[in-house]
Amino acid sequence: MxxxxxxxxxxxxxxxxxxxxxxxxxxxxxxxxxxxxxELLFLQGDPALELGIVVAGRLKLNxxxxxxxxxxxxxxxxxxxxxxxxxxxxxxxPVSAEAVVATRVRCWPQPALERLMLxxxxxxxxxxxxxxxxxxxxxxxxxxxxxxxVAQRVARSLLRLARKAGRRxxxxxxxxxxxxxxxxxxxxxTTVFTVSRLMADWEAxxxxxxxxxRVVIRYPHGxxxxxxxxxxxxxxxxxxxxxxxxx
Amino acid sequence: MxxxxxxxxxxxxxxxxxxxxxxxxxxxxxxxxxxxxxELLFLQGDPALELGIVVAGRLKLNxxxxxxxxxxxxxxxxxxxxxxxxxxxxxxxPVSAEAVVATRVRCWPQPALERLMLxxxxxxxxxxxxxxxxxxxxxxxxxxxxxxxVAQRVARSLLRLARKAGRRxxxxxxxxxxxxxxxxxxxxxTTVFTVSRLMADWEAxxxxxxxxxRVVIRYPHGxxxxxxxxxxxxxxxxxxxxxxxxx
DNA sequence: CGGCCCCTTGAACTGTGTCAATTTTCGTGG
DNA sequence: CCACGAAAATTGACACAGTTCAAGGGGCCG
Numbered sequence: 001m002x003x004x005x006x007x008x009x010x011x012x013x014x015x016x017x018x019x020x021x022x023x024x025x026x027x028x029x030x031x032x033x034x035x036x037x038x039e040l041l042f043l044q045g046d047p048a049l050e051l052g053i054v055v056a057g058r059l060k061l062n063x064x065x066x067x068x069x070x071x072x073x074x075x076x077x078x079x080x081x082x083x084x085x086x087x088x089x090x091x092x093x094p095v096s097a098e099a100v101v102a103t104r105v106r107c108w109p110q111p112a113l114e115r116l117m118l119x120x121x122x123x124x125x126x127x128x129x130x131x132x133x134x135x136x137x138x139x140x141x142x143x144x145x146x147x148x149x150v151a152q153r154v155a156r157s158l159l160r161l162a163r164k165a166g167r168r169x170x171x172x173x174x175x176x177x178x179x180x181x182x183x184x185x186x187x188x189x190t191t192v193f194t195v196s197r198l199m200a201d202w203e204a205x206x207x208x209x210x211x212x213x214r215v216v217i218r219y220p221h222g223x224x225x226x227x228x229x230x231x232x233x234x235x236x237x238x239x240x241x242x243x244x245x246x247x
Numbered sequence: 248m249x250x251x252x253x254x255x256x257x258x259x260x261x262x263x264x265x266x267x268x269x270x271x272x273x274x275x276x277x278x279x280x281x282x283x284x285x286e287l288l289f290l291q292g293d294p295a296l297e298l299g300i301v302v303a304g305r306l307k308l309n310x311x312x313x314x315x316x317x318x319x320x321x322x323x324x325x326x327x328x329x330x331x332x333x334x335x336x337x338x339x340x341p342v343s344a345e346a347v348v349a350t351r352v353r354c355w356p357q358p359a360l361e362r363l364m365l366x367x368x369x370x371x372x373x374x375x376x377x378x379x380x381x382x383x384x385x386x387x388x389x390x391x392x393x394x395x396x397v398a399q400r401v402a403r404s405l406l407r408l409a410r411k412a413g414r415r416x417x418x419x420x421x422x423x424x425x426x427x428x429x430x431x432x433x434x435x436x437t438t439v440f441t442v443s444r445l446m447a448d449w450e451a452x453x454x455x456x457x458x459x460x461r462v463v464i465r466y467p468h469g470x471x472x473x474x475x476x477x478x479x480x481x482x483x484x485x486x487x488x489x490x491x492x493x494x
Numbered sequence: 495c496g497g498c499c500c501c502t503t504g505a506a507c508t509g510t511g512t513c514a515a516t517t518t519t520c521g522t523g524g
Numbered sequence: 525c526c527a528c529g530a531a532a533a534t535t536g537a538c539a540c541a542g543t544t545c546a547a548g549g550g551g552c553c554g
Binding site for chain 1: 387
């Protein structure tokens with residue numbers, strides 16, 4: 001696994017600004033959990049007992065609706081937080097968290113967090129900033145899903161993944177985790193079939209390369225163009241191939 | 248205007264748990280703004296200088312995308328907060344806020360809020376709870392938009408409005424503010440035309456009654472059925488008319 | 495080697511957006 | 525009070541993106 005490890009609590013926005021001694025105390029309150037691929041950290045609907053920070057590996061957060069429809073909310077990588085809900089007592093996890101690869105997560109039990117926030121107001125303020133920022137992008141994403149066409153959504157999803165979990169290879173940027181067409185579909189809110197067709201088109205155009213649960217982005221610029229609807233209409237005329245490196 | 252007034256700061260989740268004297272101090276820091284219909288409280292992209300709590304009336308928060316696409320994020324009624332972003336320095340409003348009727352809003356300037364949170368940690372904790380809760384419903388709404396069909400989304404939007412801004416009349420539940428088909432479309436992420444057709448069908452089925460910028464829900468149960476996809480497929484067979492009151 | 499899962503491809507259907515034309519409603523000013 | 529104009533809403537025709545369903549290929553692991 002070439003994925004980076006992330007062990008520095010001070011770098012986590014939640015604990016930013018705490019003194020070394022305090023950080024040590026915080027670290028002492030955590031439990032480390034190890035998950036094998038496909039193993040669940042927690043289940044949607046269960047009481048939220050712990051907040052987690054990923055040390056190494058990756059989690060997939062997905063939500064399942066009353067009708068059985070499933071949506072991948074986001075992926076959580078090293079250094080990122082999941083289950084902010086656990087900051088408060090008596091909440092339920094709104095999503096399930098599943099490891100996509102072998103994953104290590106530092107977990108803080110809910111009561112410890114409450115104590116922490118009372119003793120260090122700084123932590124509460126930090127905590128406030130995180131969901132607040134996420135909330136700003138939230139309507140943005142909603143608008144995108146509501147109004148953009150599928151090709152744009154899929155392209156956007158790929159680019160986002162590339163930023164968060166991309167690894168440079170001589171082929172281009174490879175998404176550094178198993179990512180099936182189905183995952184991509186559930187991330188973009190569409191079906192496997194449409195994703196498959198899109199990927200086939202893009203592969204023919206030289207934008208991406210794929211395999212079983214594997215995606216490589218060879219020409220990010222082209223995907224950006226699609227995401228921005230600059231070239232969304234033509235499925236026939238490839239119009240752009242990888243020329244030079246212009247990242 | 249039959250709309251309720253909302254003047255009690257203690258009832259607002261942001262200031263819950265403060266002593267009477269503290270509340271008085273808080274109240275002293277606010278400015279009251281009066282808006283006429285269609286007047287703007289703030290504009291998307293402007294620096295977030297103030298947080299507001301609606302006293303009377305109603306605000307419409309809408310976001311406009313790079314492509315010009317417009318989406319109504321939510322309506323803000325008496326007692327509700329808007330522009331939580333203003334809790335932090337150097338943020339931009341992610342949406343625009345427009346009064347849909349004559350509206351009064353209590354506004355707190357950003358620096359005052361910062362002082363408040365430092366002096367009363369309680370306020371910071373309260374503040375944390377709000378976006379945190381909203382974040383939980385956020386993926387929910389995303390999933391709905393991504394996977395549900397338009398009829399369901401519109402039905403859901405109507406029901407949500409009825410809960411927040413509904414007024415009982417002998418006809419049923421009337422949405423107590425001017426609400427055009429266009430508004431409804433932008434709220435549900437669709438077009439005026441589709442909304443118009445749906446409303447026509449539902450009116451024929453006796454579920455709703457409408458007029459220019461006016462909507463009355465005569466048979467909420469029927470809308471719920473549509474929202475839950477129990478009867479989404481049939482546009483011909485009405486299948487349910489208002490029989491008795493079974494709210 | 496066998497079976498499972500992932501992926502692909504084709505064909506048919508359909509929900510929804512797009513566009514243009516008309517009607518209805520309301521507010522304003524003569 | 526009526527007439528006018530603007531904005532909102534309706535309606536029909538049409539196109540097409542994307543889903544659905546069915547069938548088949550291919551790779552990976554036990």
